[in-house]
Amino acid sequence: MSEIHEQKILVLDFGSQTTQLIARRVREARVYCEIHPCTMPPDEIKAYGARGIILSGGPASCYEPGAPSVDPAIFELGVPVLGICYGMQILTHLLGGKVARGAKREYGPAKLNIQRQAGPFRECGLDEPQPVWMSHGDRIEKMPQGFETLAVTANSPVAAMGDPERRIYGVQFHPEVAHTHGGAAMLAAFVLGDCGCDPIWTMHNFAEATIADFKERLGGQKVICALSGGVDSSVVALLLHKAIGKDLTSIFVDNGVLRAGEVAEVAGLFRDVFGLNLVVVDAADLFLDRLKGITDPEEKRRIIGHTFIEVFDAEAAKIAGEVQYLAQGTLYPDVIESVSFKGPSAVIKSHHNVGGLPEKMKLKLVEPLRELFKDECREVGRELGLPETIVSRQPFPGPGLAIRIMGEVTRPRLATLREADAIVQEEMRASDLYTKVWQSFAVLVPVKTVGVMGDERTYEDVVALRIVDSVDAMTADWSRVPYEILARLSSRIINEVKGVNRVVLDISSKPPSTIEWE
Ligand SMILES: Nc1ncnc2c1ncn2[C@@H]1O[C@H](COP(=O)(O)OP(=O)(O)OP(=O)(O)O)[C@@H](O)[C@H]1O
Ligand SMILES: O=c1[nH]c(=O)c2[nH+]cn([C@@H]3O[C@H](COP(=O)(O)O)[C@@H](O)[C@H]3O)c2[nH]1
Ligand SMILES: NC(=O)CC[C@H](N)C(=O)O
Ligand SMILES: [Mg+2]
Secondary structure, eight states: OOHHHHSEEEEEESSOTTHHHHHHHHHHTTOEEEEEETTOOHHHHHHHTOSEEEEOOOSSOTTSTTOOOOOGGGGGSSSOEEEETHHHHHHHHHTTOEEEEEEEEEEEEEEEEEOOOOGGGTTOOSSSOEEEEEEEEEEEEEOOTTOEEEEEOSSOTTSEEEETTTTEEEESSOTTSTTSTTHHHHHHIIIIIISOOOSOOOHHHHHHHHHHHHHHHHTTOEEEEEOOSSHHHHHHHHHHHHHHGGGEEEEEEEOSOOOTTHHHHHHIIIIIISOOOEEEEEOHHHHHHHHTTOOOHHHHHHHHHHHHHHHHHHHHHTSSSOEEEEEOOOOHHHHHHHHOSSOOOOOSSOOOOGGGHHHHHTOEEEOTTTTOOHHHHHHHHHHTTOOHHHHTOOOOOTTGGGGGBSSOOOHHHHHHHHHHHHHHHHHHHHTTOTTTSSEEEEEEEEEEEEEEETTEEEEEEEEEEEEEEOSSSSSBEEOOOOHHHHHHHHHHHHHHSTTEEEEEEOOOOBTTSOSSOO
């Protein structure tokens, strides 16, 4: 634990859809925080040493049997507590107030009239009502002793309450969502004002602290890192490189299903510019041989995943000296998912990653990004001098172009898709849409259609454009890309990519579709 982790906020999760957003907002106020399930044992909560506790919302009703609760000892720790929606209701229930079903469910926007500038509202003006976002059916009938109303809406006589003496507050609305315009400022006022945290959680400080920590813990030991050229593993490799230099070996596998120019770009940047000890493994033939005749999407993923582990394993074995550590780009959302109060979600596609490696290789894991959200990881990348082309990279799946070629993956079909994909990348970057959308790519459809080119009949492939907006890839919608850009994409692909005479646009949302086609 370094200094920047010392002043922290604990977010206890009661199963809300927006718990992660609470943590995001606290981090944006430059304060470190972690999400833990509401079932965290009281002695652990105490030992954790947070400067403040935030109780999230949740789907349950606190007066029902079996509703999730929290040990009331948290109110005796002497640190400020803020309950949001269910969090406010459960604290009311535990402190002797009364919660009951309201006459009307309140869902969506509301106008908040703040009556007292205390707690999260310490910086708020009293004249203008604030737009806030509500999502509840229960309401506070009676506040616990010592509490007073801090704000009201037309529908909620107790839209916010507080006991400023004990610094315990509750808000019925959701300050963490964007629809509550002043919400981020309210959460910042709570963590900086009430909890007294200093705004020291910056990615500059994070990078420095992580590098210093690695120098101390890993100095003189051998570490390996699987580098994909994506932002996560690139940031991991650079952090480690700055800490232990040549004791880090990064391994980049050309699996034959990478994008155009990727091998040269990754090798050029990390080896020549950053001076990393980088092994580039040309395993394209091996991967493509094994993919021969395979058309089933899950089978493709399985083969690529297994082959990847095999290749990686073999390369790691060649490194002189005993390797003790494997570095991975695990991000905080992955960590939260595995400890969340909600159960794990159903598997729709088996995502390839190197998760199978450590057990097999008996290596200890180094996961420097375990505490970071994606945009924080990008910020660290910028701090470390990673160029914007890598920092702002759209996600690219491990199985690469193989899951964007419907049907068999062959070299000629790969060449076709690569060319079309390069045009999509180029045009999207040129139009500045590249960083606005979540992903934009081409898919090769296993269908031939008739066309006419220079008076001649053609009978060629179809390319589909997949361009989506999303915040976390869990849901997505097709991007409303301006017609001129679509026109340019279509015309360039048909004219420049041999063997393609038709371009179509995928206008499906997720769900029920998925972002990738396989
Ligand atoms: N071609 C590759 N060579 C070496 N390692 C790879 C390769 N592809 C994937 N990996 C490793 O597997 C991990 C998971 O890959 P994937 O691309 O599916 O995830 P990711 O979340 O996009 O991560 P990243 O942003 O680092 O690419 C990567 O972080 C990297 O460590
Ligand atoms: O690391 C990855 N390994 C994979 O095997 C994989 N498959 C899909 N994706 C990416 O995940 C997000 C959601 O994709 P889907 O809607 O297709 O499931 C999208 O961003 C996809 O690009 C992958 N990422
Ligand atoms: N969003 C929430 O936290 C909802 C809390 C509670 N289930 C209600 O309906 O009021
Ligand atoms: Mg990647």
